[in-house]
Amino acid sequence: MAPGLEHYLILSAVLFSIGLFGTVVKRSAVLILICIEIMLAAVNIALVAFSRFITPVELTGQLFAIFVIVVAAAEVAIGLAIILALYRQRHTIDTKKIDLLKW
């Protein structure tokens, strides 16, 4: 039996959950960024799977996947820039120590 839409979606959900867990739990800012990338990849899988199985001719799902990739790249660029700037100023990227915005 060839894998159907459900398989891809479940794969996507599992991948997304792993990314989410990492985002919440990891203390290193760079790793949080990595986990976000994983989540975006999961979204892409879902989008492309929808495109393949529900609208195979129109390709809109793939189109959205392209935009997601573009935004993800931009996000990584700016995110890393922020992390570097932060590191320069505070010599750490541990989220436990970056908690000035409180009370």
Place this chain on the structure above:
Amino acid sequence: MGLQIAFWLLSAIIVGSALGVVWQINLFRAAILLIVCFLATAGIFVILSADFIAAAQVIINVGAVAILIILSIMLTREVTRGSPSNRMGLPAFILVGVFAVCVIFGVITTTWSVSKVPPTEPTTAALANLLLDGSGFVFVIQLSAIMLISIIIGAIVLLKEKE
């Protein structure tokens, strides 16, 4: 049958590498595992007959994003410190589990109106038409260009050495 084997194999690699990213203590290895994950994802795209997306995934995510991340890991010298977790592991795990179960439940219980039509192949020309033929997404392309420009400028401004 080959498709099936490919799917399960790639799925295993994706989930495994993603878990590895989260589990892995060494930051550098985590980044390498991210590349593996991205490559396997590109494989999934190939199975889904999205050749252009697969190529874009390899070029952009593996070639640019992952390299950028590795570069920044080196610049921040965080490798030595590893990748410790905070103390929210258990609640986060429970909540993520709940979330995943719900989503999977939703996926399984929904009846998807799967189309029987064979997919368009190759997709590059079709996507180009869709993006640039004026009836659809030209404006969004322009917006993406502006966004990228501003991101570049923003990153430069952020990282410029203060006099």
Place this chain on the structure above:
Amino acid sequence: MSNIPEILIWLIPGLPLVSFGLLLLVVRLFRNRSVWNGYVAIMATAASFCLSIWVLFNIIKSSEILLIPGFDWLTLGNVINVKIGLIVDPLTAIMLVVVTSVSLLVQIYSLGYMHGSKSFNRYYAFISLFTMAMLGLVMADNLLVMFMCWEIVGFCSYQLIGFWFHRQPAARAARKAFFITRIGDFGFLAAIILIFSSTGTLNVMEIHSMAAAGLVSGTIITWATLGIFMGAMGKSSQFPLHTWLPDAMEGPTPVSALIHAATMVAAGVFLVARMYPLFEHSQTTLATVAIIGGITALFAGTIALVMNDIKKVLAYSTISQLGYMMLGLGLGGVAVGIFHLFTHAFFKALLFMGAGSINHSTGTFDMRKMGGLARLMPWTFATFIIGSLSLAGIWPMAGFFSKEEILASAMANQPVLFVLALATAFMTAFYMFRVVFMTFTGRCKSPVKPHESGRIMVIPMVVLAVLAICAGWFNATGGFSGLLVSDKAHGWLYGIFGILSHPLAWISLLVASGGILLAWAMYYKRWISPLKVSSRFWAPYVIFSHKYWIDELYEKYIGQKLLNSGLFNLFNRFDSIVIDGVVNDIANLNLSSGKIIRRVQSGNLQLYALFFLLGVAVISILAMLAR
């Protein structure tokens, strides 16, 4: 009457208002020539005076009441519709002449008295405003406008008593006047509200006609008139709200002459007269008016006996005479009370001007430091004598006739009050001539060399002296009473001389001359030593000279003990414990709960992400259950 253009009547209060605007609101109009401020105010008042005289003659000729409907001023739905309109009836016409003439003379006098004083423009501006408000008060045809003018008058009085506000006593006296009249005003306002709620109108004429038609219940009329009378008591300084008037003497003397002798304090009497058709329906109120008037007359008279400050004597004398007017109103009717108001305005203003003139040359108000001024200040002496005779009620001065009317109506109605009035007449004569003898005869004890005041001050005094003699003859033909009430008329010769055929006239003359003779014996001939008298009758002397301890009662017991440390303290504690307490507790609750809850805002982004995740999980569970 109909031949008077309305605009000219509006100009009567309008001109002083314009003058006020010019002097105070157009700042520093005559910066370098401050005396011009006075000229502007005087010209405005003079024009108003001419118009008032003209109105009075028209009224006498046609004896009609002119009602000017005016214009809508305040319309709230169909509940309240206040029009600013004017009444011009004989009462108004007389008051117009009294107010404008005294105001005019006082302003001219002030040119001399206030010479060289700073803030000339403030002085004249407030006198102008006062004149306008007083004119508005006597002309207004509805209670609300009346009340507003009433308050403006009080405000001007406050401003002018405290004209030298840098002096502590003046500032205190101004405050005191304001507060105490405010107690009365509360009654007036309550009465206005009561009247409005029961009749639905504020127009005086409509109220009168409704009362006459019996549409208003007797109880309401009684309460309303009592409230109005309370306002009149405050303004006219009747017992027990009289304490502010003697203190008000801290103001410039011309102001005392205008406001605190001739016009504003008479506003209370006027108010009662204006609302008299309402008062007539309540015997209770009329009796109250008469009794309060009688008590005030006697009570203030006794205090005036022992005061040493010339202005204080005059102040208590004013209170006493205002009591007389109230007595006349309560027993005899409008004509009797207003006639005394009319004559009193002239001779009391004259006496105040005399006192001011003396002060101007000797620099003191203390009679013990004066003496022998008769030769040095002949004009002041002559006019002061005329004023005193008039006040004492000696034939044929103005005061004789008006007092006679009051005594006659008292005798006819209330023997007890008649005796009170007669005793007051005796005391009036005595203390006025005590002033005259202490001030003008004997050795001069003044440290500075007294001199006669300038022409600008003497001329108004002479004019007022003439009026103080003649004003009473106005009623000789019954004209005054005829104007206000009935139409009995007789020849003027009979009016002036024929009154002597009544035994009552002789009685009152006898009493007055008795007072004068006693004063003469004590203070001129010194047959009887005042010191011996005061030690012989030490008990009344002490009581009188302490003004019955009423100031102390008010300030110490009512003010300090009852209100300050009693009631207000209670309020204060209620405020700080209950009201502040509730507010503080709420604030503290927020503060302490905030202290706990703010821990959530740890600044740790991932914790926020966790909460976000919690929300997502809950939503997805709900979505799952909803399927």
